[in-house]
Amino acid sequence: MLEILAKTRHETTREYVIRVLRYNIENLTLKPGQLVSENELAQSLGVSRTPVREALIELSRTGVVEIYPQKGTFISLIDLSIVEEARFLRCTVEKAIVQLACEMCSEEDLAALEDNLQLQRACVERNDYRRLMSLDNEFHRLMYAACNKEMTYSLIQSVMTHFNRVRLLNLAEMDMQRTVDDHEAILKAVKSRNKDEAVAVVERHLSRVLFDKNYLMQLHPDYFK
Known part of the structure; x- marks a missing residue:
């Protein structure tokens, strides 16, 4: 329904x-x-x-x-070629965003991100992958907002539907804790103003779909083009 x-x-x-x-x-x-x-x-x-x-x-x-x-x-069925383009776009932009965040995030911004992470941890305990997906999106939106790039976030989200469906399947079928661990590592790097580490974690975080896609296709063959 x-x-x-x-x-x-x-x-x-x-x-x-x-x-x-x-x-x-x-x-x-x-x-x-x-x-x-x-x-x-x-x-x-x-x-x-x-x-x-x-x-x-x-x-x-x-x-x-x-x-x-x-x-x-x-x-539409999930098109993995579109998924990869969306992943490439988001990864390219977010590596720039986390570098800006290392310079621009205020204590208030960092506190909001930490509050979001606390809610993510609770989702893992409840196995609530749909709520975790929403909080995942909000975590990244907060990062863009801290850098005064909310329009950029909205533009990117408008072409992320294929990628976001794979992300949801990933949370539902794989280990949700990995996502929270990645977010914790991103926030730790931003707090310490370590741009190189922040970029490395974002690239790892957004590349997981490349490694998990074959398994997800085996579980849900009717979902993919």
Whole structure:
């Protein structure tokens, strides 16, 4: 069943539908390869079919859904070539971000990151990988925000759907503690203003998908292109 998010005051209905659909796709509530109905989506979201149709067309332009005339609209399978491009983009930018963070993070910023890590540790204890995914995203957003690069974060997230689905599978099927350990190492490097160490940890952190993808494909062959 579709997970419904609250609509913000400043977003249009079309923007709202895009955000909800992207959220449900990235969280695998809408599964790769799944057929979706405009009518059912509109009914679930309490909107007309027009913004749903517009949202699906927009998502198709970024490879998140696939629209076939006379056949229907399907959630795109995970494309590993897109996953790798997204990983490359994020890794390239975040190596620059952590170097800036070593210079710019205030004590308040560091405290917010530490608070986030405490919540991540609790997720590992509860085996709550979905909540950990949300906190993982927030940890990185806080780092961008500390460097006055929130627009950069938003732009990157707009093309991360394929990568984020693999990240969620990784958290669900692999050891969640690895992710928290990586975040702790990133924060430790930033606190000590050690740029070289921060860059090395980020590269390791964002490269795990390269080593885990074959195992994830064996577990979920129907999810991948």
